[in-house]
Amino acid sequence: MTDFAEKHLVYCWIERGDAVLFIRRSAKGFLGGRWELPGGTVEPGEPQEAAAVREAAEETGLSVRVVGERSRHTWMDVEGRPLRIHARVYRVADDGHTEVVLNPDEHDECVWLPPARAVELDLVDHVRESLTQT
Template sequence: MGTAEKHLVYCWIERDGAVLFLRRTEGTFHGGRWELPGGTVEPGEPMETAAVREVAEETGLTIRITGERSRHSWMDVTGRDLRVHARIYVAADGAGEVVLNPGEHQEYAWLTPAKAAGLDLLPHVRETLTP
């Protein structure tokens, strides 16, 4: 049997030159590290649909995908025979208030990519700071 595949989608949501970053809740996978809003694509779910759904679940924002920023792939960090694929989409948002899901994220910040570079970012997020 071949390597299993997992697909993740994230959104680069920009407001006034700043991008929305989320900090994972302590005690969760990658707890305390920063990432973009996003998550796992469900079986059979279109990628862009998953991105819109994940952003709504994690931030309460209603977004619209406007393009693709980057793609990344890596082997599972826990050692499973699993290849992870991530797509980062560019999204326009409806300018609502961010409401976090405390089960996943404990903090958010609107930061310029240069400021975000100083955070403890997940590697695929760091790679997308400069397209």
């Protein structure tokens, strides 16, 4: 039996009206050019909801609060390492008018789109799956 390390990721589903915030990963990094939700790795000992709030601030400059969980996803590492990834997508709220300020080391573009239109983006797989979950 193979033992796998576990990695936990969190993402933020930020809505304004009928649109959700999507951000594009910088071309030079992992999954470069693909679209995702704001989020990232949960630090050791960090509560997942706190990690979601922190990641939203780091990646978008937005101050958010968690209002619920939208979906959960699990997959094996895409590079073949003995690593199981667990991701949670949280519904979060912001003030509704603060401008998004991206961290240019990680993301190079953002867009607000209704989920039905977001299917046209080159989304990472777990974000695409979360479009139809509530």
